Amino acid sequence: MNSPDDAFDARIADAARALARPAPAELLAKVRSAVRDADAAHAAAARALTKPAPLAFAQVLAAAKGEAADDAPDSFDQRIAAAARSLVRPAPAHLLAAVRAAARAAPARRLRVVPRALLAAAATVIAAVTLFLSSGDGRAAAAHPSLLTADALAQAEKDEAKLESRADMLAARVATDPGAADDEALAPLLEEVAFVDSAIDECKSALALSQAHSYLREQLLQLTARRVELLAQVAERRK
């Protein structure tokens, strides 16, 4: 049977293999070192659970959570943060913040289990972000922000299709409303829809030349969303 450490290492290795190239050995060493240090802190916290004095327990628990910096400089959160800082580039702040917030919110009784899973998440994020951000010249390993990755492109196309289908549904509803074209109050909205349609056509023509162009994809999404919004207003006013 595998030990928890082995399982964790296996997960890190899996995550690294899932990416375009393996995680650098230096990174893995740092992450594993952080895990081992954190494990020591957790063991101390667990030992403290058996002590009768509640004050001592609270101190150790606080140290494990990184809230008593003076008493436990190498606490769990601090070690994770130190590992992240020591990498070439930091992970996005909001992801680490989410991990930390989850760690702080974890109940004390799950202290032995939860931090390891959190650590796995944090380490995975760090590994992924590091691989994502590391780049060379010429054939860049990282995605250039001007072009979408294949996954992001697929997602964008899916989102566009959803919006388009909704817009087409609304447009059909408006088209079958005999009074809509003669409704003076709707004239500006319908003119607006015509503007948007023309911009969408141009955007699609440009995307035919560069389908993963991130700016154009974003524009197309915004324009299609605007079309939905306008047609929904038209439909609403015709109720």
Next chain:
Amino acid sequence: MSALATLLLCAVVGAGAPSRPQTTRTVDKPLPAGARAFKVTHSFGSCAIEVAGPGEAPRARLELVAATPGDRDGAANVERRYLDLCGLEVVEEAGATIVRPLFPAPDQKAAELSFAANLALRLPAGCAVELDQRYGAATVRGPFGAVTVQSRLGAVTVEGAKGPVTVRGESGAIVVRDVAGDATLTNKLEAITAERVGGHVDARTSSKRIRIDDCGSAHAENRMEAIEVTRVKGAVSLVANFSEVIARDVGGDLTIEGKNQPVTIERVGGSLRVQHSFGKIDARAITGGATILGNLSPVVLGEVGGDVEVRSPNAEVRIQRVGGKVVAENSARALDLIDLRGDVEAHCSGGLLRARFARLPADGKAHEIVLEAAGGQLDLELPADASATLELTSTSGQLEAELPGMDTTQSGAARIGTAKLGDGIAKLRALCVGGPLRARRKAP
């Protein structure tokens, strides 16, 4: 919690990790040092134009990137070949330096290849810049001379220009800041923001907000979203069909043509003219005169130094503290006149006309006040120390006057009351046709 790890991994990989590497290429070109005018054409990426630092030679830098989906063999060669065909052209033409990226014809590009090109220029301060931009954001930042930007499907930002700025956009927000001259900004589907413009701002768009703050003078037109104009030294004119208008701290005259949405006006140094329908109008602190012509537009107008004309049928009208002459007309709703200090001509048809005076006359002059309510009611409150000659008529005979020295006479069904209060300086005639007229003195 392992689910959390998976989720985060997916988020990161999905957001940014490449499915395969991409190919990049940079083209760097020097530009003529003595050139005073640049015409730049760009597409399929952003264009950023900034001022070259002291001693720095002007130059252009084009960053290209290409990618093909999947892991197909030879993709790198395809990308490289395509990028090698791209270039950056710099030529002199009709006194201007033309800068334009060159892209191969579409038939020279593999169908599945995507590309983007970001252009950055460092140009001498004071030079004129003309940019024709498509499919990317445009930024022109620095003390250039005249700046003209035409953009399709891209946001435009112009900052710090010393000369006039002209931006024609479409489907991208326009932002102009810290500009010394005039700014002419035209957009179609996106917002316009102009801040700290020394000259005149002319802003027109149709479906997103226009915001103008701190400029010399302004004209703005919008159709679907709000216009907000604040801190303008000179005159302002606004056309806002179907959109809300907010105008504050206008030094000169303010003219508004609006429809359907509320109009809010505060502190106008010159005179005010509003033509509006179907939306509420709230205007306060007007130094000059005010003319408000509405239809189904509830009006609140207060603190006006000059003459006032308000006509808004089928809507409530409230006018207070006006220094000059007031001409007011409405129907079917209340017409409230509060603390008016000059001549008054007010007509309310089928509604309630209420007039309250804190001082009468306010300035010791023989002002003439004429109040008419047709088919409605008339309610009059006078100050305890009023000095006025009164003639009050109710054609239906419903005259309630709690005034000292009032003489009343009957003429057919009509009842007429006359009185002289104090020295009788102001002349006040009130007529209520077919309804009750009540007049009273405010307790001292």
